[in-house]
Amino acid sequence: MATTTAPRSKPLVKAGTPGEKQKRSLTRKQREAVAAYAFLAPDVIGLLVFVALPMVLAFAVALFKVDGFGNYQYVGLANYKLMGSDDQLLASLKVTGTYVITYVPIAFVVSLALAMLVRNKFKGIGWVRSAFFLPNVVSLVVVGLLWQFLLVDKRGAISSLLAPFGLEDVSFLGTPSLALGTYVVISVWFIMGYQMLVFLAGLKDVPKELEDAAHIDGAGSWQRFRYVIWPLLRPTSFFVVVNSTIGAVTGLQAFDLVYVLTAGGPARSTSTVVLYIYEQAFTFNNIGYATALTTVVVALLVICTGLMFALTRGGRFDEE
Amino acid sequence: MRSRFVLPVLAHVLALIAVAPLLWVLVSVFKPAEEVFASGWPSTWTLDNLRYVLLKVPLPRFMLNSALVSVVVTIIALFFHSMAAYALARLRFPGRGIIFSAIMSTLLVSLPVILVPLFLVAKQLGLLDSYAGLIVPSIFHAFGIFLLRQYYLSIPRELEEAADLDGCGYWRRYWSVILPLSRPVLASLSVLFFLANWNAFLWPLTITRNPDLRMIQQGIAGMQGQYSSAWNLILAAAVIAAIPTVVVFVAGQKRLVDAMKTTGLK
Numbered sequence: 001m002a003t004t005t006a007p008r009s010k011p012l013v014k015a016g017t018p019g020e021k022q023k024r025s026l027t028r029k030q031r032e033a034v035a036a037y038a039f040l041a042p043d044v045i046g047l048l049v050f051v052a053l054p055m056v057l058a059f060a061v062a063l064f065k066v067d068g069f070g071n072y073q074y075v076g077l078a079n080y081k082l083m084g085s086d087d088q089l090l091a092s093l094k095v096t097g098t099y100v101i102t103y104v105p106i107a108f109v110v111s112l113a114l115a116m117l118v119r120n121k122f123k124g125i126g127w128v129r130s131a132f133f134l135p136n137v138v139s140l141v142v143v144g145l146l147w148q149f150l151l152v153d154k155r156g157a158i159s160s161l162l163a164p165f166g167l168e169d170v171s172f173l174g175t176p177s178l179a180l181g182t183y184v185v186i187s188v189w190f191i192m193g194y195q196m197l198v199f200l201a202g203l204k205d206v207p208k209e210l211e212d213a214a215h216i217d218g219a220g221s222w223q224r225f226r227y228v229i230w231p232l233l234r235p236t237s238f239f240v241v242v243n244s245t246i247g248a249v250t251g252l253q254a255f256d257l258v259y260v261l262t263a264g265g266p267a268r269s270t271s272t273v274v275l276y277i278y279e280q281a282f283t284f285n286n287i288g289y290a291t292a293l294t295t296v297v298v299a300l301l302v303i304c305t306g307l308m309f310a311l312t313r314g315g316r317f318d319e320e
Numbered sequence: 321m322r323s324r325f326v327l328p329v330l331a332h333v334l335a336l337i338a339v340a341p342l343l344w345v346l347v348s349v350f351k352p353a354e355e356v357f358a359s360g361w362p363s364t365w366t367l368d369n370l371r372y373v374l375l376k377v378p379l380p381r382f383m384l385n386s387a388l389v390s391v392v393v394t395i396i397a398l399f400f401h402s403m404a405a406y407a408l409a410r411l412r413f414p415g416r417g418i419i420f421s422a423i424m425s426t427l428l429v430s431l432p433v434i435l436v437p438l439f440l441v442a443k444q445l446g447l448l449d450s451y452a453g454l455i456v457p458s459i460f461h462a463f464g465i466f467l468l469r470q471y472y473l474s475i476p477r478e479l480e481e482a483a484d485l486d487g488c489g490y491w492r493r494y495w496s497v498i499l500p501l502s503r504p505v506l507a508s509l510s511v512l513f514f515l516a517n518w519n520a521f522l523w524p525l526t527i528t529r530n531p532d533l534r535m536i537q538q539g540i541a542g543m544q545g546q547y548s549s550a551w552n553l554i555l556a557a558a559v560i561a562a563i564p565t566v567v568v569f570v571a572g573q574k575r576l577v578d579a580m581k582t583t584g585l586k
Contacts, residue, residue: 042403043401043465050438051460052426061440134566139562148544281435298429301428
């Protein structure tokens with residue numbers, strides 16, 4: 001398509017002239033570059049318009065007050081000043097913070113344990129692996145609806161299950177102190193199969209001989225895990241932690257799932273930062289303020305990524 | 321050995337617990353309305369709930385919208401991404417390193433973060449309440465470019481050089497040599513892309529108001545408000561929404577798992 005219009009190599013001066021070879025390779029180089037830009041153009045333009053532009057635009061719109069009719073009024077840093085006295089923002093930051101420090105380690109341990117459990121072949125391993133992964137296949141909206149149903153007060157399946165322990169009156173989604181924990185557990189259930197696969201891929205790179213040698217030397221299974229597997233798994237672990245932290249703060253699970261499951265309630269106890277930004281923009285029509293909040297998240301993301309790069313010396317995960 | 325028996329049994333039990341919530345809901349869909357909270361099997365198996373949501377709620381319309389958007393996005397995205405990946409993996413040009421890093425850095429940006437300014441951009445482009453608005457912004461994502469580039473780096477250069485000697489231009493080399501060779505990876509990615517778009521909720525929710533443009537996830541989430549306590553109907557809709565994803569997963573399981581693993585490998 002586009003490449004056929006790339007400039008053809010210029011007619012050769014004359015076969016055998018000294019400059020010919022060089023000239024020809026030069027035009028070939030140019031042809032290759034033009035072709036490359038043409039191949040890249042659709043995606044690069046798309047990413048510029050739908051990813052880069054919004055990020056840059058956010059910093060500009062953040063300085064305006066935007067009403068529901070799309071009228072822009074310059075207000076300087078007023079949107080940022082507003083954040084200082086916004087208690088709901090503070091609550092959302094707390095929710096996201098608590099979510100990250102509980103969800104990330106729990107999901108990590110659960111999925112690593114599952115990976116170790118299904119690492120070696122046994123009868124029915126295919127079904128077991130698929131079963132752990134299945135929750136990740138259905139959408140977060142379905143996951144939200146499903147758990148809402150199972151957790152319906154008093155009549156739901158979980159209440160019936162807990163009735164023998166006298167816990168049938170507990171309202172997991174209706175009690176502010178329990179809702180966030182419930183959201184964490186459901187998130188872990190959703191993500192564990194995916195992270196298990198990532199760990200399985202990492203475990204494949206652990207040489208069997210090393211483990212066998214440790215076994216012969218009398219290392220128990222915990223010691224083999226701690227001193228052989230764990231150090232070799234470091235790059236994978238790093239990837240999982242980074243990935244799941246970013247997912248917890250800015251991923252769809254921070255929006256879709258809470259939106260359906262609790263809508264941020266009760267008493268804003270599950271209102272994540274991204275849900276709060278959405279509400280500011282589309283429920284209360286405070287587009288300017290919402291964009292200002294967006295810039296804060298973007299800035300935090302950039303800083304975190306920078307830190308991560310510094311800590312890992314430019315993305316090299318391995319030590320030494 | 322202890323672990324030879326104990327661990328596999330434990331694994332089977334845990335796997336059953338993991339899918340139990342899904343199975344529970346699946347069975348509940350076939351229960352008569354008044355039994356939806358009762359434990360165990362339905363007293364009589366009924367299709368009433370499924371029939372109701374298919375006939376009285378415009379669920380088929382939502383599914384058609386989702387199918388259309390998912391298929392179109394998947395095809396265009398695979399096409400664009402494979403072109404970009406081919407250039408990044410195989411062609412030499414000034415700025416290749418910078419362009420590649422710039423594309424990769426967008427991986428950090430997720431939809432919830434840029435949602436509001438993206439909405440403003442889409443609005444300016446006249447994409448509100450249209451299929452184009454559902455489709456176009458969903459196409460561009462660095463993940464597919466990255467995965468395809470990795471794959472193209474592993475294809476032997478000789479195959480392409482043969483085409484070069486035959487006098488093929490870059491387009492022909494891409495179209496007749498590289499694309500046919502990338503069928504397996506394109507298949508894996510199409511499973512992933514289809515699932516991601518079928519399951520998409522936030523962007524359709526933001527970009528459309530018109531009920532005729534609703535996609536399936538939005539459609540079933542909306543039932544919560546409309547049929548607040550008619551759980552037999554809400555679940556029926558949720559199960560219908562989940563069926564295509566489970567079917568695609570089972571059919572493309574091996575490919576999907578391969579693609580997922582590759583992402584885990586840096």
